[in-house]
Amino acid sequence: MQWNSFNDFLAMGGYAFYVWGSIGACVLGMGIEVWMLKLRRRAILARLLRKELTQ
Amino acid sequence: MNGLLYPFQQSVRRDLLLAARHKTEIITALFFFVIVVNLLPLGIGPDPDLLRKIAPGALWIGALLATLLGLQRLFAPDHADGTLEQMALSPQSFTLLVAGKILAHWLVAGLPVVLIAPVLGLQFDLSGRGLLILTVSLLLGTPILSLIGAVGAALTLGVRGSGALLSLLILPLYIPALIFGAGAVEADLAGLGPEGHLSLLAALLVVSTFFAPWVTTVALRVALE
Amino acid sequence: MNHSLVNWFKFASPASFYPLVGRLIPFFATAAAILTIAGLWVGLAVAPTDAQQGEGYRIIFVHVPASWMSMFIYCVMAFWAALGLAFNTRLSGMMASALAPTGALFAFLSLWTGALWGKPMWGAWWVWDARLTSQLILFFLYLGFIALQAAIDDPRRADKAGAILALVGVINVPIIYFSVQWWNTLHQGASVSITKAPSMAHTMLLGMLLMALAFWAYTIAVALMRVRCIILERELTSEWVKKNAME
Numbered sequence: 448m449q450w451n452s453f454n455d456f457l458a459m460g461g462y463a464f465y466v467w468g469s470i471g472a473c474v475l476g477m478g479i480e481v482w483m484l485k486l487r488r489r490a491i492l493a494r495l496l497r498k499e500l501t502q
Numbered sequence: 503m504n505g506l507l508y509p510f511q512q513s514v515r516r517d518l519l520l521a522a523r524h525k526t527e528i529i530t531a532l533f534f535f536v537i538v539v540n541l542l543p544l545g546i547g548p549d550p551d552l553l554r555k556i557a558p559g560a561l562w563i564g565a566l567l568a569t570l571l572g573l574q575r576l577f578a579p580d581h582a583d584g585t586l587e588q589m590a591l592s593p594q595s596f597t598l599l600v601a602g603k604i605l606a607h608w609l610v611a612g613l614p615v616v617l618i619a620p621v622l623g624l625q626f627d628l629s630g631r632g633l634l635i636l637t638v639s640l641l642l643g644t645p646i647l648s649l650i651g652a653v654g655a656a657l658t659l660g661v662r663g664s665g666a667l668l669s670l671l672i673l674p675l676y677i678p679a680l681i682f683g684a685g686a687v688e689a690d691l692a693g694l695g696p697e698g699h700l701s702l703l704a705a706l707l708v709v710s711t712f713f714a715p716w717v718t719t720v721a722l723r724v725a726l727e
Numbered sequence: 728m729n730h731s732l733v734n735w736f737k738f739a740s741p742a743s744f745y746p747l748v749g750r751l752i753p754f755f756a757t758a759a760a761i762l763t764i765a766g767l768w769v770g771l772a773v774a775p776t777d778a779q780q781g782e783g784y785r786i787i788f789v790h791v792p793a794s795w796m797s798m799f800i801y802c803v804m805a806f807w808a809a810l811g812l813a814f815n816t817r818l819s820g821m822m823a824s825a826l827a828p829t830g831a832l833f834a835f836l837s838l839w840t841g842a843l844w845g846k847p848m849w850g851a852w853w854v855w856d857a858r859l860t861s862q863l864i865l866f867f868l869y870l871g872f873i874a875l876q877a878a879i880d881d882p883r884r885a886d887k888a889g890a891i892l893a894l895v896g897v898i899n900v901p902i903i904y905f906s907v908q909w910w911n912t913l914h915q916g917a918s919v920s921i922t923k924a925p926s927m928a929h930t931m932l933l934g935m936l937l938m939a940l941a942f943w944a945y946t947i948a949v950a951l952m953r954v955r956c957i958i959l960e961r962e963l964t965s966e967w968v969k970k971n972a973m974e
Contacts, residue, residue, distance in 0.1 A: 449772060456772070460782030465847050469786045469840035470767075473793065476832050477945060484952045491959045495968070653895060657888045661878045670874055671892060674867040675899050678906035685910060702909075706902075717895060724887040 509594035513602025514609075520579075521610045527572070532614045535568035539622050550627045557626035558636055558687040562680050564622075565615050565640060569647040570672065572611040574665050576603065576655040577722065590726055600722065601715040604652045612644030628687075635687050635696045642703045643683040649707075649714035650675050656721035679706060741958045742967040744818060748951045755951070759944035766937030774930040783847045787931075790840040792939040793833045794858075796946060797865060798900075800830035804872075805897035808890035818954075820886025821961075823893060824876055825954035829946050831869035837862055857911040861904045868896045882961055 450456040459466045521528060542560045543553055580586040580603075589599045619640050623633045654672040658664040686699035770788035777784040804826045811819030841859055842852045853859065872892055879885035962968050 449774070449776065459785065460776065462781065462783035462785075462847055465783055465843045466785050469789050469843045472839045472843075473789045473836050476836055477949075480829065480832055480949060481952075484949065484956065487956050488952070488959075491956060491963075495959070495963065498963075653891075657875060657892055658878070661875075663878055667871075667874055667878055670867070671871040674864050674871065674903070675895070677864060678899075678902050681906040681910045702906075717891065721888065721891050724884055724891065727884065 507598070510598040510602045510605075513599045514606045517603050517606030518609065521606065527575070528610050528614065531568050531571045531611055532618065534571055535564045535615050536618065536622065538567055539564040540625070543625070553626045554628060554632075555688075557623055557628050557632070558639075558684040560626070561619055561622060561636060561640070562643070562684040565612075565619075565644055566647060566673065566676055566680065568615055569611055569644065569651055570669055572607060573648075573651040573655045573668060573672070576607050576652060577659050578655075578664075581659055581725075586722065587726055590723060596722075597715050597719045600652070600719050604648050604715060604718070607652070608645050608648040612648055616640045616644055631690065632687050635690050635700075639683040639686040639696075639700060639703060642700065642707055643679050646679045646703075646707050646710050647676060649710040650679075652718045653714055653721060656718045656725060659722065659725040679703065682706065741818060741821075741962055742965070745955060745958050745967075748955055752948055752951050752955075755944045755948035759941050759948055762937055762941035762944055766934055766941050769930055769937055770934030774934050775928050780848060783844070786840050786844040788934050788938045790837060790844055791935055792942045793840060794837040794862060795939055796942045797830055797833035797837050797862070797869075800826050800833065800946060801865065801868070801893075801900065802897060804830060805893045808893040811886060812890045812894075817883075817886075820882075820890060821954050821957045822950070823889060824886070825950045825957055826946075827869055827873050827876070827889075828953070829949050831866065831873060833942070833946075834862060834866040834869055838866060855911070857904070857908040860907045860911070861900075864903050864907070865900065868900070872896070 457463060457467075539560050542556065546552060546556065577586060580589070590596050592599075616637060620633045620637050623636055628636065651668075651672050654668050654675075657671065658668045661667060682699045682703040686696040686703070689699050690696040766788065771785060774785070774788075776782055804823045807819045807823040807826070810816065811823065838859070841862070845854060845859075846852050872889055875892055876885045876889045879888055959968060
């Protein structure tokens, strides 16, 4: 374990903005991708259901 | 000899004849090149040292954009009136016919750019040797632009928004030609000699001459299905 | 032998591929989550501080795996594209288009994290380094592929046109990389060197490996999710979709 306290961990030796900015961007990008895929799937299934109901 | 390359010759001649009937298009593309290159000093400033430095890059980027301008019409008119379909179905080699069209495109769009480049180079205060190297690099490089561009034109044939799409597909693939072409003059100024760049450019030309017409044919057949 | 061949081709049809993939997604998603937690733990908490770069180097644990994945995905995409052109299988084209957005995302993340790493280390958000420039061009190649497929309405033509573009791109990537490196040495010499990696502790390597595996599992899970969407969108009218997809 490298850190003495949680605040040390957050500060990243003064590089907090860069390190957390990088990791945050990755988390955000991947999160958005998965979320959009979920929305896309839901839209398709809804379309399928509507078609089923009208038939 | 004559028999084998006959479709190729016919295709070149036909496209040149068609181009001769629409002279304004050729002239427009050429003036586009001249104006783009002339805008750069106006945007950057008239310092001769700076201009000498950016001249190869400016002329090369002008050549890229001027080539793109004509590419959209490489296959589109023939596609619209059904000629392209006839070519694909004809017993003659479709690849040779396509290769002829590409050569005709270069003669119409690339060659005038090469010929006028030394004049524009003078405006950028290039030395005689620099002008010569730049012209040779454009002579070797502009056919590459037509060849790779033909692949993009075939892929985007009849697709919505094909103009902007074509640039997005093709410009990244033009980067090696741009680097070796514009780099030749700078390498010479740096005392390295232009031979390395020019031979790599020639190698690119050979490779794309072999593959591009064939890939273009495959892409055209997909578009015509 | 013959039996296994039949099985293999059975899964090449969307109708049997769809449910199979549905069972695989949770597995890869779980693997991605566990590996990410382990990788971030090793990378952020266990790995020692770098002697030259302090804590700033910890960006490596997302930057390098993202760059690797963006290049690797392009190759896999070209592989599926070639398969689709050679054997005319529908699924190959769908796999290629399912991978492209994830590849583009990783190329973007690699550029983004590269900029955030470059600012404290080199003092600039962007330097025209050979690797950064090549990565940017790779991002453009991804965008071109996605835009071309989006512009073509007929899915079969979109698959084939995309496949040709992906193959042309994959042949060009080494040429582009070589030319950019050539250009780079001519213009600025070795002013910035990221080729010389700092001698890495074992825990650093372990963290990077774990994160690379995590991104790998994530890519598989997301690509499979997307390929399921693509299959459904294209086969909305077929009988098996009505029966199976609603579960």
